[in-house]
Amino acid sequence: MAHVHTIAVLEDDPLQRGRLLDQVDACVRPLLAGDDAFLREFACAEDLAAYVRAGEPLDILLADIVLDSPSAGKAAADGASLAGDCSAADTSPTAIDAVRRLMLAQRGVQVIYVTGYDQYHTRAYETEHACFLVKPVDDGELAFALRRALDRAARGRMEPLRIRCGFEERIVDPRDIVYIESERRVLNIHTVAEAIRTYGKLADLEGSLPADFVRCHKSFLVNMRYIKAIGQGELRLAQGESVPVSQSRRRQTQEAVRAYARGI
Numbered sequence: 001m002a003h004v005h006t007i008a009v010l011e012d013d014p015l016q017r018g019r020l021l022d023q024v025d026a027c028v029r030p031l032l033a034g035d036d037a038f039l040r041e042f043a044c045a046e047d048l049a050a051y052v053r054a055g056e057p058l059d060i061l062l063a064d065i066v067l068d069s070p071s072a073g074k075a076a077a078d079g080a081s082l083a084g085d086c087s088a089a090d091t092s093p094t095a096i097d098a099v100r101r102l103m104l105a106q107r108g109v110q111v112i113y114v115t116g117y118d119q120y121h122t123r124a125y126e127t128e129h130a131c132f133l134v135k136p137v138d139d140g141e142l143a144f145a146l147r148r149a150l151d152r153a154a155r156g157r158m159e160p161l162r163i164r165c166g167f168e169e170r171i172v173d174p175r176d177i178v179y180i181e182s183e184r185r186v187l188n189i190h191t192v193a194e195a196i197r198t199y200g201k202l203a204d205l206e207g208s209l210p211a212d213f214v215r216c217h218k219s220f221l222v223n224m225r226y227i228k229a230i231g232q233g234e235l236r237l238a239q240g241e242s243v244p245v246s247q248s249r250r251r252q253t254q255e256a257v258r259a260y261a262r263g264i
Contacts, residue, residue: 005032005150006057008040010048010095011064011114017041020062020114020137027143031150044068045098052102058109060149062133063095065115065124096120099127103238106192106225108175110149161208163189163198170196174209179243180221192239212260216245216253224260 007024011017021039028037040058042048045067052058099111105128113124116135124132130152131145163170172191181188182202189196206213206221213221220243222235229236235243235253245253 003035004057005035005037005059005153006040007037007060007062008042008048008051008058009062010042010045010067010098011062012043012068013064014043016064016135017043023137023139023142024062024146027139028146028150031143031147045093045095048098049102052104052107058104058107059153060110060112060130060146061099061104062112062114063099065095065113065120066117067093067095067098094120094123096123096127099129103192105129106175106238108153110153112145112149161205163196165196165198172196174212174223175225177209177213177223178226178237178239178241179223180205182219190241214253214256214260216243216249218246218249220244224257227257230254230257
């Protein structure tokens with residue numbers, strides 16, 4: 001069945017936003033292989049946040065890193081000479097902050113950063129992203145970035161889980177699961193939005209989950225997307241929670257988390 005890829009452009013300059021949308025439309029069509037694409041545009045991080053928090057679909061985001069704040073504009077156009085004064089870029093809100101705050105990587109969104117300021121090359125690695133493009137954006141480089149983002153999205157996409165919860169059957173995207181805790185025959189599935197209680201065995205559910213999950217304890221499965229730190233006998237998660245790591249699984253867990261981090 002054909003998949004519809006939702007691709008968005010976050011750019012505060014309307015002319016540059018329109019130009020980039022046209023480039024994306026022209027470059028992505030030959031890459032879709034029978035799928036389709038739906039393009040969206042956002043002029044500010046606040047509009048993007050409202051869209052994401054409403055649960056709307058988003059597969060790929062091309063984000064201008066330096067965004068105008070309401071109180072101050074940019075000192076120069078984002079595509080201007082890199083030799084110019086970049087003081088405005090030092091104080092403006094950035095798309096990197098928005099991507100981190102909205103936890104887009106954990107939601108499976110493939111981020112392509114776009115900027116005219118070269119000092120953001122290092123900061124971009126504060127968040128998971130598919131590619132980094134410098135303005136003016138070259139069509140060939142854009143096509144490469146989109147192909148890479150589509151490939152990464154395909155690897156991370158899988159069928160949703162069907163979870164029996166009382167008299168209901170809940171549909172859960174594995175990417176939204178933070179961790180799963182087993183208490184005897186009860187499974188507590190903690191997602192980014194809620195906790196779902198069902199009956200079953202952790203080992204049975206483990207076989208239905210992607211390789212992003214690690215069994216760190218006989219009673220816990222953790223989505224490595226949400227791990228922020230490996231502590232002394234515990235994993236600290238993005239939501240502020242901690243999950244225990246048993247001594248017998250410590251080495252295996254550490255190796256899995258480090259391998260996952262290297263693959264990002």
